Amino acid sequence: MKWRSLEESTPGLDSRPLREIFSERRELIAKYVPAETQAIHAQAVAELKSRHLAANILPVGAKAPSFELPDHNSKIVSSSALLADGRLVLCFIRGRWCPFCVGQVEAMNLILPQIEHAGAKLVTISPQTVKQSYFMHDQHKLRFPLLSDSGNKVARQFGLTYRVPQPQETVYRRAFVNLPFTNGDESWELPIPAAYIIDRDGTILYASANEDYTERPEPAAIIDVLQSLTAS
Helix, strand or coil: CCCCCHHHHCCCCCCCCHHHHHHHHHHHHHHHCCHHHHHHHHHHHHHHHHCCCHHHCCCCCCECCCCEEECCCCCEEEHHHHCCCCEEEEEECCCCCCHHHHHHHHHHHHCHHHHHHCCEEEEEEECCCHHHHHHHHHHCCCCCCEEECHHHHHHHHCCCEEECCHHHHHHHHHCCCCHHHHHCCCCCEEECCEEEEECCCCEEEEEEECCCCCCCCCHHHHHHHHHHHHHC
16 A cells, blocks of 8 residues: 655645544554454554553653664764754654654744744654655655664664554565564564653653554644743
8 A cells, every 4th residue: 555645645745733643544454454454553552551561661850861773874873963052953754754744844844943943953863764854854844853773772772662563463464564673673663653742851841652552642732831841
């Protein structure tokens, strides 16, 4: 199945709420993906929720770990440099093969001017290789850095990582979602999607994560948080 970009799904820029875009993608999955495959994905999410991963991520008030990661152009980007001039909006995604990650980064791309107007920067982190990040950045005309977290080392420090269950791994392999190739290792490990706002001193001001990869915070909600922080 070819997942349409936002520009393909609606002429011009699609400024619909992310929940509407995701609802459309869930409808496509329900229509085209076999029921037994959908059940395997649902079971994987249910197992993650039973482990309460999202409840145990690095929380508001904690200090975010510092990092140095290569971006989509192989340039090393440090958290200290990102925070030197203002706050940081940090999104953890699974990779370019995930239609919900694509929808999220395209939606975040649209609000980048508002993020910058609020005195913050935007980056995403995924376990995919630099080459895959380059393809994603180019294909979706993104205007912010995509950082490659080899081995999920940074994601693990934020408490986001899990190993893809065997039944879901089998489904992914059949669908040519080759994580060892995409991520450059054999771990079959991914982060649950998460979004953070980090203050200049490294303090986490906002944290949102969900074991269900089809649920992400609304970009508008992130802007509201940034604006309220600026006003205060």
